[in-house]
Amino acid sequence: MAEVILKKVEKEYPNGFKAVHGIDLQIKDGEFMVFVGPSGCSKSTTLRMIAGLEDITGGEIWIGNKCVNEVPPKDRGIAMVFQNYALYPHMTAYENMAFGLKFQKTPKDEIERRVTEAADKLEITDLLKRKPKEMSGGQRQRVAVGRAIVRKPEVFLFDEPLSNLDAKLRVSMRVRINQLHRQLKEEGQPATMIYVTHDQVEAMTMGDRICVMKLGEIMQVDTPLNLYNKPANRFVAGFIGAPAMNIVKGELIKKEGRLAVKIDALELELPQEKAKKVEAYVGKNIWFGIRPEHIKSHETHSNEASNYASGNISIIEQMGNEEFVYFDIQGNQYISRLNPDRIKKLNLSEDYSFWFDMNKCHIFDFDTEENISL
Amino acid sequence: MKAKQESQINHQEVNDLLENDMLLRKRRIRRGKINSAVRYAILIAVGILMLYPLVWLIGASFKTNAEIFTSIGFMPKEFDFSGYIRGWKTSTEYTFATYFANTFKIVIPKVILTVISTTVTAYGFARFKFKGKKLLFSILIATLLLPNVVLRIPQYLMYREFNWLDSYKPLVVPAAFAVDAFFVFMMIQFMKGLPKDLEEAAVIDGCNSFQVLWYILIPMLKPAMISVALFQFMWTMNDFLGPLIYISSVKKYPVSIALKMSMDASTLVQWNQTLAMSVIVLIPSLVVFFIAQKHFVDGISTTGMKG
Structure with missing residues (x-):
């Protein structure tokens, strides 16, 4: 059993700066949990607190059935992969991987068996005699992962392990770590993984669940799809998804018995189902959010009853299979994600009509920024 | 027709460009050559200027006493080894071998103790948080600025109380307490440049603080x-004042004092002997320097990390 539980965990530095504000989190046994958030959101600090590299100033951390607040890192049953690999430069890959086991007083033949096994898994057998400086970034990172595997920890901690790799290598390492997680699970080894990243693609593709953090607080913990489709608040809505969700200030009004979002002169009617959820907010300011793919072209959606708006195109980003069209409506900029094969060729400064799919929109409380349309 | 003309013009233009490029490249190479010639000329000139006294010293050690003051050049007319033979015997009852042994009795433990104590002290300053660290560090830096001379008398009195006079203890024992602030400071700066991730990885691997330091x-x-x-080796080899103050019996003299002794043992200084012994005294420092040079110049390999 290697559940990781954080109970009201706090971190306050001696200078009074509070980095982590009493977070509660339960990571299930064998789960792949990703911490994601912008720089300075204390995701790495939280990970380092779980590892025991950073003291906690409040709350409790449980790993398995043990409160580990006072337990030194080596006895927490964890292994960590660092952003900079942190391989010992004067040791070969083999020695690097065997180093921790030697301190656990593992017998020599057992060390050899485990290292060879891990090397096989990560395809680094032919690198075992090399020193870190004789390896490429990707190879070093694999050795670093190998060093973690051989210890057979209950919990793996990854601190932005791929951010030093180039884009292509990052994708392949991402897949490899995912495979590793599955493989370990199949082999019946405990493989709770906690992975810190600022890259939301990594977060979305790797995590069983994602924990979105901001300024030392947890904003939402959920599966990748739920985070995308049902963001709990304005921050998560804006953070997850690229290009980011369009979020503009608006007002909720009632017009001829129907609820609508009014953004300056633009009025967008809400469907019945959404309207019911936000009725209490009529007459109040709100944040209106809609993902770029839910703003569509009038060419592909010409027969809708309402919610068309004409915008002036300011930027077009060609992606090949799709294009991101930036347009302005009364000073507010929106992004739409369109399929270039299904519409005419767009030009800059052109007025073009878009259709807003209001079934998919989100409404956030103006003050608390909570999602009120879920 | 027009197309052909155009293509000819283009051809011409390309040729011109290529030629121009070649000229530029040649000029750049030539300029590079002149530059390095000037650079090397200056370096060689300054090098000779700095090394000449040493070369002269070696040359003069093979001259006869009379020749030293009569010829300017460094090449002796004929090689005379008597300076070395007589110099080695010295005018005392001991040979230079005794003095060399004495020097190493000071140098070797002092170097070892210095390296150990400065490393441990620097580790403390560079990697641990403790109460009064800032104050202690300020004191350390302050001692850097303190002239050694002002400490001589109180230190002498202290060692006299310890009954350490005429022994190597006053010269060696302080090294065990990281008294050389310069070395500690140098180590701290070096350690601060090392990535902390490695130590954290080691802590997770199960090392305690001393194991992190060691492994x-x-x-x-x-x-x-x-x-x-x-x-430390060179400074201690060359240290004259320390032994002069604390060591009083000739039997315990290191080479630095023995050399001085050969200069005022009699009214007539045997310069060729003195120079010959100076050459011999230089050898250990030179040998050690050349052995250690590779590591000395070697940059730190933090290649287990990014990059």
Whole structure:
């Protein structure tokens, strides 16, 4: 059993700066949990607190059935992969991987068996005699992962392990770590993984669940799809998804018995189902959010009853299979994600009509920024 | 027709461009050559200027006493080894071998103790948080600025109380307490440049603070430790004042004092002997320097990390 539980965990530095504000989190046994958030959101600090590299100033951390607040890192049953690999430069890959086991007083033949096994898994057998400086970034990172595997920890901690790799290598390492997680699970080894990243693609593709953090607080913990489709608040809505969700200030009004979002002169009617959820907010300011793919072209959606708006195109980003069209409506900029094969060729400064799919929109409380349309 | 003309013009233009490029490249190469010629000329000139006294010293050690003051050049008319033979015997009852042995009795423990104590002290300053660290560090830096001379008398009195006079203890024992602030400072700066991730990885692997120092930091600190050892070796070899103050029996003299002795043992100084012994005294420092040079110059390899 290697559940990781954080109970009201706090971190306050001696200078009074509070980095982590009493977070509660339960990571299930064998789960792949990703911490994601912008720089300075204390995701790495939280990970380092779980590892025991950073003291906690409040709350409790449980790993398995043990409160580990006072337990030194080596006895927490964890292994960590660092952003900079942190391989010992004067040791070969083999020695690097065997180093921790030697301190656990593992017998020599057992060390050899485990290292060879891990090397096989990560395809680094032919690198075992090399020193870190004789390896490429990707190879070093694999050795670093190998060093973690051989210890057979209950919990793996990854601190932005791929951010030093180039884009292509990052994708392949991402897949490899995912495979590793599955493989370990199949082999019946405990493989709770906690992975810190600022890259939301990594977060979305790797995590069983994602924990979105901001300024030392947890904003939402959920599966990748739920985070995308049902963001709990304005921050998560804006953070997850690229290009980011369009979020503009608006007002909720009632017009001829129907609820609508009014953004300056633009009025967008809400469907019945959404309207019911936000009725209490009529007459109040709100944040209106809609993902770029839910703003569509009038060419592909010409027969809708309402919610068309004409915008002036300011930027077009060609992606090949799709294009991101930036347009302005009364000073507010929106992004739409369109399929270039299904519409005419767009030009800059052109007025073009878009259709807003209001079934998919989100409404956030103006003050608390909570999602009120879920 | 027009197309053909155009293509000819283009051809011409390309040729011109290529030629121009070649000229530029040639000029650049020529300029590079002149530059390095000037640079090397200056370096060689300054090098000779600095090395000449040493060359003269070696040359003069093979001259006869009379020749030293009569000829300017460094090449002796004929090689006379008597300076070395007589010099080695010295005018005392001991040979230079005794003095060399004495020197090493001071140098070797002092170098070892210095390296150990400065490394441990620097580790404390560079990697641990403790109460009064800032104050202690300020004191350390303050001692850097303190002239050694002002400490001589109180130190002498203290060692006299310890009954350490006429022994090597006053010269060696302080090294065990990281008294050379310069070395500690140098080590701290070097250690601060080392990535902390490695130590954290080692802590997770199960090392305690001393094991981190022993297994992880020391292998990476090698260049700094060698520099400290090298400096301490040379400074101690050359130290004259320390032994002069604390050592009173001739039997215990190190070479630095023995050399001086050969100069005022009699009214007539045997310069060729003195110079010959100076040459011999230089050898250990030179040998140690050349052995350690690779590590001394070697940059730190933090290649287990990014990059």
